[in-house]
Amino acid sequence: MPSSATIRTVPSVWAATAAPGPDLPAIAGAHRADVAIIGAGFTGLTTALALAEGGASVIVADTVEPGYGASGRNGGQVIPGLKYDPDTLDAMFGPETTAFVGGTADVVFRLVRTHGIDCDPIRGGWIQASVKHAHLPALERRMAQWRARGADVAMLDAGAMAARTGGTGFVGGWIDHRGGSVHPLNYACGLARAALAAGARIFREAEAVSLVRADGGWAIGFDNGASLRAGQVVVATNGYTGRLWPGLKATVIPANSIQVATAPLDADQLARILPARSVVSDSRRIANYFRIGPEGRLMMGGRGAFTDPRGATDYHRIDAALHGFFPEARSLPIDFRWAGRVAMTRDHLPHIHQPAPGVTMALGYNGRGVAMASALGGAIGAHLLDSAQPLPLSLSTIRPMPVHGLHPLYASAMIAAYRVRDMLER
Template sequence: MTGYEPSYYVASRNPAPRRPALAGQVTTDVCVIGGGFTGLAAALELAERGFRVTLLEAERIGFGASGRNGGQMLNGLNPGVAAIERLAGETAARALWDMTVEATEIVRQRIARHGIACDWQPGFVHAATKPSHFAAMAEDAAMMAAKYGYRQMTVLDRAALAGHVVSDRFHGGVLDEGCGHLHPLNYALGLAEAAAGVALHEQSRVIEIREGTRPQVRTADGIVDCGHVVLAVNAYVGRLRPRLARTIMPVATFIIATEPLGADTAARLMPSNPCVSDSNFVLDYFRRSADHRMLFGGGASYSGRTGPHEAMVMRAKMARTFPELKGVKVDYFWGGLVDITVNRLPDFGRIGDNLWYAQGFSGHGIALTNLAGRLLAEAVAGDAGRFDVFARLPHAPFPGGRLLRTPLLMAAMMWFRLRDLLS
């Protein structure tokens, strides 16, 4: 028994020790709840600043979205800078953009500094499924270069796109060399190994957080007495802090991994080995693995459940994108929960003076969680200036309350799927 849900990532993970469950009472400076990217990054940053840190993970390190996602490390925020300018103003939008560029650099630096073997590969292609999408992408790339000074985006017409991904489905795209892809579970395991001095506990589900001057965090078999709590559980926050759960929606997304295709076939389909997302609102995403499989993901279950037909849906979408893969064997299929917010912007904040949280990364989690860890550490250390740029972003609860929020969101997503088909 691995303690993980089956997936290609679990089957190809690096060796890692099991961490002991919390037992008895311990005293520390900071208790981090959650052993995904956010919690691990926060623990690492706090330890580097000299704090005593205890991290509690309910399952195994990287068990949730951090160990199951598409592996695409993207900069920026989900809505794009134009939408953020309208929401928060140009000054805040620029500060947020600059920090998201820093976020991708944090990941690259950590991989290099700690020698994390996670199959890092630079390059991301945003592929246009319609000519109108391509025109909008080209305008956006020009704006980002002229206004934000970001010049790592190259506009690719249909012919140029074939140097990166070979599919008749797309009308062009944009290559962003500031992004890339990696093996997410191995990156999470590498962060845990790098967090020297942090007391890491697996199989330590938190059942209660008692707030106060000295918060206490309780599991079934132990208590952590601490000065600060960092809540980094994202889609799993519900029972710990129901108020925070109202601003996020857990969404199940799915990935298939084919049998190894061979180096020649993989390189023919995706010559420059980028990761790729299409331009639909309900998008597909895909990339090559280090052993020359096609990892193809997308779809979404807003009920949070995995349906019996999701693997067939993913196969059909992959075959539509790459017809020669129609009959290829699929070795792995898995799903997992990610969390989204109403405005698709991350939700950072604090409760009282010493309980900090970061959630709602809305599809940009690999880079933004690592940034969140740094900003959380800065805030705990007494400088919350950058953290508060995110914390000031407005967030509304999902409409419909506990009973109707999921049906309302499912209806909205059906409309967006129809728009993707017709626009």
């Protein structure tokens, strides 16, 4: 995992509007648990919650604190499914996996309801919008495949898109009423409180620097000399994965997702812009996504550079997208600009690894981590409690990407090519 000193703090609208998180100790001394979890994001926290509720002793260790990474900096869009259509998922994994994937948003809202998490949950649906006529047939196929599986979905024409978004330029899209939104940092802190209440222990300022076999289990060493022994270990570090396990970091591309939030909209604007509080992402290869955020602010996000942004000029593409879809937003100041790292995989799928007995890893949510990580963490916890409970995705081998150290160069070139293809399509 990266050291806390190397993770650059970027102020976000979430941090500015979040309730105080749980008061947690920094790790010190020697500890033991049935299961050790490295990383206190959505995956780690939901795994801990499931395990603790099942009677296991659990310790979660995070380099900084719960929700500090992408789990507390993302767009808060709760989107079911994956990038692949249901028929394709059936062929790849079977209908059980497709059903799991389709139910991931349900898991988030059930956790919020069950544990009374105060995170502004709104189930206003997720809209996949298109500015390209060429994309509409594929969107209709995707919608129809989910509808055939019982999902509450519908196509939207240009007029419906204008009414539902208040934006310009959309030629159509589809809405999935299973989706919605949360305040992601408050959601992460709420999961931490729920895990603590169930009996888990969580440590902050706990940078894991070694993971070795010991006494039939595993020993974890921390940068300050603290130690932790456990029979099982779950590594849940996603876009902030470091060199703790050989080759794991090189299986994903840690891409910056950058976002902006305007000053609060007035009452008239809030009545016209996303009136049902749906969340939206567009269908281009390099997509933008937007929603109404805390205090009635209009938020826009998208793919950033592979270096951390240093100033407002690094957000010029997102600013332009915001003003393109919502010309009236030009008169609104941008109050917040921030970034977080998402983990992208070559096959656009999350990966579950078990490279050694007693070690489980999950990462690579490709921008859909709120719902998928929450559901997958619970499934991992259930599997570790009872191995007869199957994991929802097939295990994969750790396969580092060739010349991974050059990923900022080749991934940037790939993104540039995708932008050109997006531009050329009608």
